[in-house]
Amino acid sequence: NLISGVPRHVDGRMIAITKNAGAAIINEDRMWHYTEGVQNWDPIWPDHAIRILPGPSSLWFDAEGNRFPAPCLPGFDTLETLRHILASGYDYSWFILNQAIIExxxxxxxxxxxxxxxxxxWKVLLKSRLGKGAPPPVEAFKQHGADFVVRDNLDDLVAGMNELVDVKLDTAKLRAQVEARDAQMDNSFTKDAQVMAIRTARNYLGDKLIRTAKPHKILDPSKGPLIAVKLHVMTRKTLGGIHTNLDGEVLDAKGNTVSGLFSAGECAGFGGGGYHGYNALEGTFLGxxxxxxxxxxxxxG
Ligand SMILES: Cc1cc2nc3c(=O)[nH]c(=O)nc-3n(C[C@H](O)[C@H](O)[C@H](O)COP(=O)(O)OP(=O)(O)OC[C@H]3O[C@@H](n4cnc5c(N)ncnc54)[C@H](O)[C@@H]3O)c2cc1C
Known part of the structure; x- marks a missing residue:
């Protein structure tokens, strides 16, 4: 099941219209999805999904409670993580974090x-991001979001997660993985790729100030409560669009250029396999x- 990252009127209708007008279409079968979708508690359109843009510290598990390997870390590699989610046999995954991380x-x-x-x-921005507590919209999701579970300890958290799903999670299995990760906080030369990534992120001042929580043990009660988020796969856009040559000239169905007609940007359908290739990372559309x-x-000219 997909939830919808765009309003209903964003329906890809122009692809067929463009094809009927005589331009060739490329990458029609490809879409861009995000892996960190949550149901909007205050929806504007049907199945309204909101994407969490996560910093690097949340622990990420598949539906059966297996921690994803690198590079399937929050904010790292959408397509690879999507592959792992689908390979798990389920269409959702879990974040486990705590109050210090969500803030x-x-x-x-x-x-x-x-x-x-x-x-x-700037004043409003800094107050919201550097002040105490999570930004109000995030706090609202924490309180009202159907996919959010907030509890004081791991036993209760997993019980709350299990109320949301048919595939029941095993507390002992999750605890072993969270504790193993937490133990790496004491290891200054850890090989846990996620812990390494957290430390690296904080070497950049911007991330240190507003994007990456100070490294800590997730089960440290002073950083609580614990939070779990059920993550859905959410739609964003088609990667299909008008087929062009490298000069942006529109091609027709026979591969000939349509004289004087150009296409550039997202409507050119480059996203599925053009400039950045089929395995493009997110954040590379603008280029x-x-x-x-x-x-x-x-x-x-
Ligand atoms: C929320 C969000 C976050 C994103 N984050 C990133 C990111 O971090 N990194 C990244 O690389 N990319 C990101 N993207 C993607 C990136 O923004 C787009 O790929 C890029 O802006 C597309 O540029 P464009 O010029 O092709 O299209 P657009 O910017 O959509 O421009 C199309 C223009 O055409 C106008 N228009 C439409 N119809 C008509 C008409 N009939 N007549 C006249 N004008 C018309 C529209 O008003 C619009 O101004 C993000 C996109 C979104 C929505």
Whole structure:
């Protein structure tokens, strides 16, 4: 089951319209999904999904409670994580974190979820991100979100998680993995890739200030309560679009250029297999848009 990261009117209808008008379409069968979708507790459209943009510290497990291996870490490699989720045989996964992590590391997609950023005021932004507690929209999800479980200890947390799913999780199995990760906090030369990533992220001042919680043990009660989030796969967009040559000239069904017609950016359908390849990382769309726009502009003179 997918939940929907876009309003209902974003339906890909233009692909068929464009094809009927005579342009060739490429990557029609490819879509971009995100792996950290949660159901909006205050939906604007049907099945409204909000994406968590996570910092690096939440522990990530499949539906049976197996911790994902690197590079399937929060905020790292969407497509590889999607492959692991699907290979698990289920369509959801779990984050386990705590209050200290949610306060610093959860950002939510959507302008209505980021009133501090959209306020245009540094004062409002810094107060929201550096002040005590999670930003109010994140706190609202924690309190009202159907996918959020908040408890004081791991036994109760897993009991709460099990109320949301048919595939029951085993507390002892989860505890062993969380404790193994926590033990690495005492190891300054750990080989736990996630702990290494947390330490590296904090070497950048911006991430240290507002994006990455100070390294700590997840089961440390002073950092609690514990939080679990059931994560759904959510839709974002088609990677299909108008087939062009590298100069941005639109091709027809026979591969001939349509004289004087150019396509650049997302509508050019490059995302599925063009500039960054089929295994593109998230956050790489804009580069392709700019590059294709530049090429088209140069060709058009
Ligand atoms: C929430 C969100 C987060 C993102 N984060 C990232 C990121 O971190 N990194 C990254 O690389 N990419 C990111 N992207 C993707 C990136 O923003 C897009 O790939 C890029 O902006 C697309 O640029 P574009 O010029 O192709 O299309 P757009 O920016 O969508 O521009 C299309 C323009 O056409 C206009 N238009 C539409 N119809 C008509 C019409 N009939 N007549 C005239 N004008 C019309 C629209 O108003 C719009 O201004 C994100 C996208 C979203 C939505």
């Amino acid at each position: 610093k590391e959860f950002a939510l997609s959507g302008s209505e979820q980021n009133p501090d950023f959209t306020s245009g005021s 392709g848009c700019i590059f294709s726009g530049r090429n088209a502009g140069r060709k058009a």
